[in-house]
Amino acid sequence: MNTLKIAVQKSGRLSEKSLQLLEECGIKISNGERKLKAVAQNFPIEILFLRDDDIPQYVEQGVADIGVLGENEVWEKDKQVNIIEQLGFAGCRMSLAIPKDEIYTDLNYFQGKRIATSYPKILNNFFAKNNISVLIEEISGSVEIATSIGLADAVFDIVSTGSTLLMNGLKEVETVTKSEAVLISNKNLSQENQVILDKLLFRIKAVREGKRNKYILLNAPNSAIDEICSVLPGMKSPTILPLVEKDWSSLHSVIQEDDYWQIIEQLKNLGAEGILIIPIEKMIR
Known part of the structure; x- marks a missing residue:
């Protein structure tokens, strides 16, 4: 079975964040002795622990198929690699x-x-x-x-x-x-490794979408539902469930983290009560 080789920084904050991302993607890695490489237990991926300024060269040469490092190192080394995803950390x-x-x-x-x-x-x-x-x-x-x-x-x-x-x-x-941290890849990945990379990217994007959004629940009078729905579009539209209390409903939706303080003020002004904001672990559109 093919294994995708990913290069990450061998120590430091970027290394920790890279391994945390893989963990959030459901990939189990055992590297208690901090060896120079480790194999995931439940995903066809092998992790190589390298100096960050060496990663572009190793990815260009195919020693590693993909790598996680700062954009600044990609620009400075100017190797023939593809930047395939911005990761949203180490800014x-x-x-x-x-x-x-x-x-x-x-x-x-x-x-x-x-x-x-x-x-x-x-x-x-x-x-x-x-x-x-x-x-x-x-x-x-x-x-x-x-x-x-x-x-x-x-x-x-x-x-x-x-x-x-x-x-x-x-x-x-x-x-x-x-x-910020980016994921780079060799320009000549095999078809088999491209399939593994696509699966990894699917997981990474689901994790990143979850971090960018919050799940919101609230109670509101039915008379205000139309106005509240215009404020809470959600992924398609809010979910509306009737409450035991007459003429009241519970609305469930998803909002972007950057917007929710402003939106909450609007919701309160429209009569919303019992507003709950819940983290989303992963989100797939």
């Missing part, structure tokens, strides 16, 4: 930062400046598009200390909260791009 921005006492006006500030980064290709492409000439100092780690030791005038790095920049006397001045 960050890639930003330019300068010493906090410097006065910043616009991108022209960087003309002729030295900038330290672990992502020279992304940075070079950005400044080339903006017709600004810079000197790029490529370093593999601890980018944020480059200005304090005199290596560079500015830095370009991944930013999540910005606290690391502040601790090193820097301020964020320009967001170049945003990145």
Whole structure:
């Protein structure tokens, strides 16, 4: 039987999130000793634990069929792979930062400046598009200390909260791009492995849809049902069940997580009571 090989980061937050996603997809993995590879117990998939910046190369070469990593690594390595799904976690921005006492006006500030980064290709492409000439100092780690030791005038790095920049006397001045975890694949998957990948993608999308939506239950007077239904379209339309109390019904529907606070205010104004919001584990449209 064919096995789909998936490369994930061997340690760190992205690794944990990747394994959590597989678990939420119902895939059982045993890797208690943190070996370099593990085989799923109930799905034809083998997990390879690798450095994230090596994953694009391994997927391009077919050592791994698919991989989970940040978009930033895909862009920087520029390998011949397909980005097949954005996964919605490990979000960050890639930003330019300068010493906090410097006065910043616009991108022209960087003309002729030295900038330290672990992502020279992304940075070079950005400044080339903006017709600004810079000197790029490529370093593999601890980018944020480059200005304090005199290596560079500015830095370009991944930013999540910005606290690391502040601790090193820097301020964020320009967001170049945003990145999140993605699923990439080899461009020449076998037909058998494509079938396995399609099954995995089906599960991933069901998990992601569940996280983006909430199940809502409420009680309302029958006289308000039409107006409430216009606010709660649901997947097709709300489910309406009569209550024991005369002229009242219970409505069940699905709403997007980003919208439910605004929708709840409308529902209350229309007379809805006993509103319950319940997480959805998986959702298949």
